[in-house]
Amino acid sequence: MSNTFTKHTDRQNLTLCSDAEQASIYTARQIADVILEKQKQGERAILGLATGKTPIKVYQELIRLHKTEKLSFHNVISFNLDEYYPICSKSIQSYSYFMQHHLFGHVDIQPGNIHIPHADCSSDRIPFYCTDYEEKIRSFGGLDLQLLGIGRNGHIGFNEPGSSFDSTTRLVDLHALTRKDAEGDFGTIENVPYQAISVGIHTIIKAQKIMLLAIGKDKSQIISKALRGEISTEVPASLLQTIPHVEFILDRDAAALIGD
Numbered sequence: 670m671s672n673t674f675t676k677h678t679d680r681q682n683l684t685l686c687s688d689a690e691q692a693s694i695y696t697a698r699q700i701a702d703v704i705l706e707k708q709k710q711g712e713r714a715i716l717g718l719a720t721g722k723t724p725i726k727v728y729q730e731l732i733r734l735h736k737t738e739k740l741s742f743h744n745v746i747s748f749n750l751d752e753y754y755p756i757c758s759k760s761i762q763s764y765s766y767f768m769q770h771h772l773f774g775h776v777d778i779q780p781g782n783i784h785i786p787h788a789d790c791s792s793d794r795i796p797f798y799c800t801d802y803e804e805k806i807r808s809f810g811g812l813d814l815q816l817l818g819i820g821r822n823g824h825i826g827f828n829e830p831g832s833s834f835d836s837t838t839r840l841v842d843l844h845a846l847t848r849k850d851a852e853g854d855f856g857t858i859e860n861v862p863y864q865a866i867s868v869g870i871h872t873i874i875k876a877q878k879i880m881l882l883a884i885g886k887d888k889s890q891i892i893s894k895a896l897r898g899e900i901s902t903e904v905p906a907s908l909l910q911t912i913p914h915v916e917f918i919l920d921r922d923a924a925a926l927i928g929d
């Protein structure tokens with residue numbers, strides 16, 4: 670499989686893959702390697718996980734590794750990036766449902782090791798809830814690996830344009846483009862929540878390793894801005910240009926506008 674990938678290490682740690690499938694298999698393999706390495710050391714693997722269409726094939730590959738290569742998730746502690754607010758965690762649009770459906774329901778992760786910002790709490794409790802989420806991540810020694818997608822406006826998690834680079838877990842307002850992109854999932858734009866709970870940019874960049882996966886030509890413009898444009902809070906993912914432990918994994922279409 671090695672001839673499928675090209676690494677450019679001059680500017681960024683960039684892995685270019687021929688298509689979505691190769692990018693997803695490659696990403697899943699990196700996640701599996703962290704889990705296995707930690708198992709060898711008798712330690713837990715603390716994973717930051719993402720939702721959206723982009724990681725679906727990654728999760729399919731992890732499930733395949735679990736079912737056919739006996740990859741166990743018994744030592745995995747997971748923290749998801751975000752969740753809509755308000756939303757019922759049982760609703761099919763919730764990220765709790767997404768994770769159960771696309772990954773957790775098919776592997777041997779212990780239910781008590783799953784953490785997803787839960788948006789069932791009352792608004793006055795949110796600040797306490799967010800502080801507690803950060804504290805839980807810290808109590809496990811921080812994230813070993815953070816998987817990221819990217820929104821078409823450059824958001825990571827739900828850190829929308831304007832998010833401060835030292836932000837932590839908090840309630841955020843969703844950008845109009847983000848709500849528009851979620852319309853398909855919710856049926857109508859009116860049904861899309863206006864807010865979400867998201868871990869912050871500071872929370873993300875403290876992970877030992879960060880993998881940002883982007884797939885498809887719809888992401889080519891924002892990938893070009895995030896990787897080659899000015900570093901600005903207007904494009905939250907652009908901050909990742911400055912972080913050495915980030916790997917950008919792109920398929921051919923997402924990489925179309927970045928040049929050499």
Ligand code: GLP
Pocket residue numbers: 719720721722723724750751817818819820821824825826827847
């Ligand atoms: C949502 C999620 C992000 C994700 C983004 C892109 O906004 N909160 O974590 O990266 O969507 O989604 P997709 O992969 O469907 O393009």
